[in-house]
Amino acid sequence: MTPAIEINDLHKYFGDLEVLKGIDFEVSDGEVVCIIGPSGSGKSTLLRCVNRLEESTSGTILIEGEDITDPDADVDHLRTRIGMVFQQFNLFPHLDVVHNLTIAQTKVLKRSKKEAGEIAHDVLERVGLLDKIHEYPIRLSGGQQQRVAIARALAMNPDMMLFDEPTSSLDPELVGEVLDVMRRLARDGMTMMVVTHEMSFAIEVADRVVFMDDGVVVEEGLPSVVLQEPKTERARRFLRMVIDK
């Protein structure tokens, strides 16, 4: 079966700085992969290359077999199959919650207003925010905004979801509600690639953990192995630091 995401020898330069130095890996359909590593290790850049928010310098990324790095690729269409959740939520502040959820459905997927509205209703229910359907983002807490952002991505019925440090800008007491939603998504079989610092989430939910440092994948495997008995010194040092915190 074709993997959901297949990354081959991916390199990325920012000017002279090589931030990704040949990344190879796959995410299978329905798999949850957590990417961990120190800041500046290239993990967010890697994630952003997957839906081509960042242009890679060389290498290929296949989305269900289609190369998104191809200059002729229909990137806009491929992106409708890849949901993305950002650290800063990035809800559209000039639209209320329901229109945040329907605008891309109607404009991109050409769904009718009625159908888009019904789907928005469903996904808001899944993230537990149906009562906020007519609020504007500014009136929501950070945790609620992030759940709406997840719902917005889900409303497109994506085949996979990318999470770029989804809880990093949340107050500690709001992290749990977002992780709960993600946990449920994982259980429902969503393919997920998650850049995170939440080690307990990674241990509990991930099928596989990838440890990146300095633009390369240093270690990958079962969460219990990578997070609890890392083979490399670099991974051990990083984990000591985050766990001490």
Place this chain on the structure above:
Amino acid sequence: MYAIAMVVVVLAIVLGDWERIGFNFFNLEVMADMFPEVLTIAARNTILYTLMSFAIGLVGALALALMKLSSIPPYRAFAISYIELFRGLPALITLILIGFGIPIAFQGIRIPGGRVGAGVLGLSIVAAAYMAETIRAGIEAVPRGQTEAARSLGMSANRTMFTIVLPQAFRIIIPPLTNEMVLLIKDTSLFFVLGTTPLTKELTKFARDFMVEIRNATPLTVAALVYLAITLPLTWLVRRLEKRAAISR
């Protein structure tokens, strides 16, 4: 310094010929004579010319701002040249250029709307240059994450600009755009240079002709008051909008 200023003001009040000032600047009879034309023709024309120039200028400004932010070098070069040129010239030169320069150079070209049309076009050209920079700043003030979120949902670059970025940008720049409109109101007084008919005079030309005709300066006072009646509410609105924007951030 302050004391000297006070003395000057007091002297002016004591020694001023108040009868003469009152007769020449606040002559009620003259004021009465100016109505209703000062409102039905002059003020109406001022507002009409302003709104038309603003509307056309805004469309041009949007195109220029998008060109300036474009990744295509010739577009950028055109936008930059245009903006620098028309911000660098006196508006009067642009009006004369459109009203007389173009018709002299190209006999066949007729600007629709005659002299008023030329005036509106000239002022629109100038307004577009100023407002383009305002719009560009507004677009750049919308966080990058907004574009990324929209693109990640599969929206094209153009759709992202028009449905996500511009609505937010315009919310940010409503106060400076309103300021532009206040400047435009005053610039319509330059229309006189193109020549007017009794029905196309705007406030300044109307007041000046009236003044010359009756050899009394009261029309200027009236024109000033009408200008203020238009601009003060607008500047007040700008202040309120800015305050509201500050709160919602």
